Amino acid sequence: MDVWITAFDALKTLFSLGHLSFLLLGVFVGLIVGILPGLGGLAGLSLLLPFVYGMEPSQALAMMVGLLAITTTSDTFPSVLMGIPGTSGSQATVMDGFPMARRGEAARALAAAFGASLFGGVFGALILSFAILFARPMILMMGFGEQLMLVLFALTMVGILTGSHPLKGIAACGVGLILGTIGFATATGELRMALGQTYLYDGFPLLIIAIGLFAIPEIIEILSQKNTISSSSQQKLGQGIWAGLRDVVKHKWLVLRCSGIGALIGMLPGLGGVVIDWIAYGHVVQTAKDKSQFGKGDIRGVLAPESANNAKEGGSLVPTLLFGVPGSATMAVLLGGLVLVGIEPGVSMVQENLDLTYTIIWSLAIANIVGTVACLLLVRPISKLTTIPYGYIGPVVIVIVFFAAFQATRDWLDLIALFGVGILGVYMKRFGWSRPALLIGFFLSKGLEDSVYQAVQIYGFSFLERPIVIGLMVLIIVSVTITFIRARKAPKSNTGQGPATRSVRIHEMGFLLVFAALCVWAFLDALQRSYLAQIFPLGATIATAAVLLIIGYRYMRGSDNDAMHYDEVRTNEGRRTLHIYTVWLIGFLIAVYLVGFVLASGLFVLVMTGYELRRLNWQAAVVAATVSVMLLLLSQALNLKFPPSLLQPFLPLLS
Numbered sequence: 001m002d003v004w005i006t007a008f009d010a011l012k013t014l015f016s017l018g019h020l021s022f023l024l025l026g027v028f029v030g031l032i033v034g035i036l037p038g039l040g041g042l043a044g045l046s047l048l049l050p051f052v053y054g055m056e057p058s059q060a061l062a063m064m065v066g067l068l069a070i071t072t073t074s075d076t077f078p079s080v081l082m083g084i085p086g087t088s089g090s091q092a093t094v095m096d097g098f099p100m101a102r103r104g105e106a107a108r109a110l111a112a113a114f115g116a117s118l119f120g121g122v123f124g125a126l127i128l129s130f131a132i133l134f135a136r137p138m139i140l141m142m143g144f145g146e147q148l149m150l151v152l153f154a155l156t157m158v159g160i161l162t163g164s165h166p167l168k169g170i171a172a173c174g175v176g177l178i179l180g181t182i183g184f185a186t187a188t189g190e191l192r193m194a195l196g197q198t199y200l201y202d203g204f205p206l207l208i209i210a211i212g213l214f215a216i217p218e219i220i221e222i223l224s225q226k227n228t229i230s231s232s233s234q235q236k237l238g239q240g241i242w243a244g245l246r247d248v249v250k251h252k253w254l255v256l257r258c259s260g261i262g263a264l265i266g267m268l269p270g271l272g273g274v275v276i277d278w279i280a281y282g283h284v285v286q287t288a289k290d291k292s293q294f295g296k297g298d299i300r301g302v303l304a305p306e307s308a309n310n311a312k313e314g315g316s317l318v319p320t321l322l323f324g325v326p327g328s329a330t331m332a333v334l335l336g337g338l339v340l341v342g343i344e345p346g347v348s349m350v351q352e353n354l355d356l357t358y359t360i361i362w363s364l365a366i367a368n369i370v371g372t373v374a375c376l377l378l379v380r381p382i383s384k385l386t387t388i389p390y391g392y393i394g395p396v397v398i399v400i401v402f403f404a405a406f407q408a409t410r411d412w413l414d415l416i417a418l419f420g421v422g423i424l425g426v427y428m429k430r431f432g433w434s435r436p437a438l439l440i441g442f443f444l445s446k447g448l449e450d451s452v453y454q455a456v457q458i459y460g461f462s463f464l465e466r467p468i469v470i471g472l473m474v475l476i477i478v479s480v481t482i483t484f485i486r487a488r489k490a491p492k493s494n495t496g497q498g499p500a501t502r503s504v505r506i507h508e509m510g511f512l513l514v515f516a517a518l519c520v521w522a523f524l525d526a527l528q529r530s531y532l533a534q535i536f537p538l539g540a541t542i543a544t545a546a547v548l549l550i551i552g553y554r555y556m557r558g559s560d561n562d563a564m565h566y567d568e569v570r571t572n573e574g575r576r577t578l579h580i581y582t583v584w585l586i587g588f589l590i591a592v593y594l595v596g597f598v599l600a601s602g603l604f605v606l607v608m609t610g611y612e613l614r615r616l617n618w619q620a621a622v623v624a625a626t627v628s629v630m631l632l633l634l635s636q637a638l639n640l641k642f643p644p645s646l647l648q649p650f651l652p653l654l655s
Contacts, residue, residue, distance in 0.1 A: 009355060013058060014362050022059045023363055026066025027371050033067070034074030045334060057341045058359045064337050065363040070371030072310050073117040077375075077382060080109045080302075082397055083218035085210050090309065091439065092281040094214055096294065096301030103297060110379045111244025112299055113306040114372045116255050119248065120307035121368030123259040124266070124314025129361045131267065131318045145464070148451035149472035150265070151444050153279075153479070167551055169434040173441035174544025175515050178522045178537065179204060180445020185533035187453050192537060193525050197413070204417060205408035209442050212421025213428070213435040215401045216585075220426055223394045223612065224577040241379055247299045254284060254300060255307045262308030266315025278440055280308035286482065314364060321345055321357060391612030392623060395605040398588065399627055403634075406597070412643045415592065419585055426578060427511050449536040505555060512552055519545040584608060597642035598635070602628035 013019055029048065045064060052060040072090075079090040080097035093113065100109040155173060182193045183203035194200040248255060258280040265276050284304035285294050294301050320331040322345070338345055343356060405418040428435050464470070522541045526534040591600035606624035610616040635642060 013355075014062060014359060014366070019059055019062050023062040023066040023367060024370065026063035027070045027367050027374070030067035030070035030367075031074045031371065031374060034071040035077050045337065048337070052337050052340055055341055057343055057356055060337065060341045061343075061356060061359050062363045064334060065360050066367040066371075068313055068334070069121055069310075069364050069367035070374075072313060073114060073121070073368070073371050073375055076110060076113040076117070076306060077378075080113065081106055081382065082215070082393075084215040084397065084401060090277065090305070091210055091214065092277040092305035092436070093302055093309075095281065095436070096296070096298045098218065099295070099297035100299070100302070105240055105297065107379050108240030108244040108247070109297075109299070109302050110382075111241040111376060112247040113244075113302050114375045114379070115245045115248035116258075116303045116307040117310040118368055118372040119255050120259040120262060120310035121313065121372075122365050123256075123307075124263050124311035125361050125365040125368070126314070127263040127311070128314040128317050128364065129358075131315075145455045145466055146468045146472065148448070148455045149469050149476070151275075151448045151451055153472055153476050155440065155444060155448070165432060165434070167547055168432060169437040171515065171544055171547040171551060172428070172434045172437040174540055174547060175518060176438040176441025176443075177445045177448070177540040178518060178544060179209075179438075180442045181449070181522070181537040181540065185529065186446065186450050187532040188530055190529050190533040192529060192533065193522060199409065199411055199413040199417075203446070204421075204442070205414070206443060207408040208405055208414060208417045209421055210439060211401055211405055212418050213425040213439055215397075216418070216422025217425045217429045217435075219394055219397055219401070220578065220581045221429075223391075223581060241376065244299075248303065251300060251303055255303055258283065258304045258308040259311040262311035263315040265308075266312030267318045275440070275443065276312045277305035277309045278436060280304040286479070310368065317360065317364075321360070389613065391609055392619070394612065395608040396623060396627055398585070398608075399601040399605060399631075402588070402592075403597075403601075403631065406643065410641070415589055415643065419589065422585070423582065431508050431511055433511075445540075452536060453532065509552065509555055512548060512555065516545065516548050516552075519548065592643060592645065594646050596645035596647070598628050598631045600645075601631055 014023065026048070045067060048064060048067060052064065055063075075085075075090045076093055076097070078084045079093040080101050083094055083098035083101075085091040085094055097109045097113065100106065180203065183191070183201055185192055191201065261280050261283060262276050265279065281301060281304055284300050285291060288294070288300065316331050320335060335345060402415055402418060406414050408414045425435055427433075428438070464473075519541050522537055523545070526537040526541065529537075588600065588604045591604060594600070595603070602624045605627050606616070606620055609620040609623065613620070631642075
């Protein structure tokens with residue numbers, strides 16, 4: 001009874017004018033931050049921390065949780081409309097959300113995503129309200145061995161995401177695992193594959209890999225088509241909101257299952273939102289009877305990751321509040337905010353500070369409701385962006401993408417790395433290599449290496465005898481077996497038409513040799529390290545190289561069934577298009593080096609828009625000027641220094 005009284009007292013306090021104002025302020029900031037690709041809750045919370053110092057704890061909590069709740073909802077806008085992951089937790093949404101936008105169903109995809117997000121967010125708050133009292137024993141049961149098996153289970157999702165080409169998926173995942181070993185080895189502190197660059201000491205930033213693999217290829221493809229994102233009329237675009245909400249009701253059991261997946265995995269520290277949305281996506285693909293439309297615009301591919309992604313916030317708060325162990329990087333920043341306002345996470349959160357705990361729970365639920373309503377109101381006007389000629393939008397999106405990438409470490413090499421990963425993503429898409437597989441492998445690499453080391457050091461190999469570990473091993477074996485059985489039964493056909501030409505095969509083999517060269521480099525580098533620092537990269541490299549050899553043999557044998565050819569790759573026009581936009585990107589980087597990011601962005605938008613539209617007009621000039629002004633305002637709000645430029649002494653305001 002005392003618990004219920006405390007809960008309702010917290011609700012009454014939250015609805016007072018002062019507390020509600022701070023909650024709505026957090027929702028507003030989170031809405032803006034989520035819409036801007038690459039920022040997300042981590043950047044938003046970092047922005048709020050200086051302001052929460054000295055605030056009344058319940059008001060500070062309302063504002064911070066309000067921001068967190070809406071960020072995982074509003075990040076759907078760029079994922080669906082532009083094919084750019086709004087945050088690391090919305091990457092799987094791109095798979096089906098963006099194809100829906102391209103065929104004129106942006107409003108439906110967004111409305112369905114927001115409806116699923118609302119359900120997932122409220123579900124996560126409900127789980128938190130019960131778990132805060134009962135989840136402690138369950139979390140303590142999940143040792144290093146169980147966490148290792150969970151990471152391996154996440155890796156099995158790779159096969160599900162590669163359709164009838166599991167070998168390419170496994171190889172791409174292996175490449176991701178290898179790239180994830182760059183930097184300091186956790187066990188020994190030795191540097192691996194860093195090339196003497198301090199930028200690589202902590203490895204490639206996840207943000208760079210995610211945006212480069214997904215955003216750059218989509219931008220180049222749409223620009224090359226000289227068209228709008230969607231060919232549908234504006235009137236049709238506005239008619240999909242109710243259809244999207246009906247989709248949530250129609251697939252209510254799917255939304256419920258994925259919300260449960262998100263909340264459960266969110267409770268386990270270290271996995272994070274990147275894995276959760278892919279596991280949810282893999283789950284819906286694996287359990288669906290009709291898989292033909294996944295990756296082409298299946299609404300279920302939007303509902304699953306969005307419901308899981310929002311539910312995970314409630315789950316992540318359980319270890320954060322109960323143990324002071326952050327469930328994700330964002331929760332680590334939230335812990336800093338708790339300390340700033342004088343709150344000590346731990347058992348006290350369910351004893352002395354139970355009122356503040358329920359403030360967090362109510363804030364999470366209310367912010368999800370308010371934020372979803374706000375996003376739904378924005379669906380109609382923002383969906384119309386898909387009918388604007390991409391000659392206006394594309395250059396602006398390129399600037400936004402590079403701006404988002406610069407938030408990774410705020411180093412010049414962020415921009416260079418994004419360019420390199422983006423070109424890699426273009427070729428992976430054109431030759432049928434799974435980009436989600438590489439991303440998942442990269443993200444899980446550090447965690448998998450740490451889990452192997454910790455499990456063996458603490459338990460030896462006896463951890464394999466633990467009941468939960470055995471159950472997860474069985475699940476992994478079943479998942480992998482089903483994947484290969486379905487791959488064998490799937491129809492083998494090319495994306496292109498007719499047999500692959502000799503030129504195409506040469507290009508494909510050349511691309512495969514790039515991955516092979518990475519394996520050789522990683523293998524030779526690992527041999528120079530101590531045993532604990534070399535065992536994981538050696539294992540990942542040998543396994544990846546073996547799969548690449550099999551793929552290479554099948555290429556040489558001439559089996560079209562093992563390659564996905566795109567018509568545009570087989571023509572000089574397709575290659576020329578890639579070369580043209582590669583030159584544009586290089587030109588943008590050179591301009592940034594010469595005159596600074598702000599001025600270069602405005603000039604780039606103006607000139608490229610003129611090239612794409614074959615004319616310069618006042619609208620292009622207004623768009624270019626607006627981009628530069630917005631970048632200046634963001635630099636002030638985020639206290640951001642852009643990359644240094646050659647002419648910076650003469651242009652201090654614009655650098």
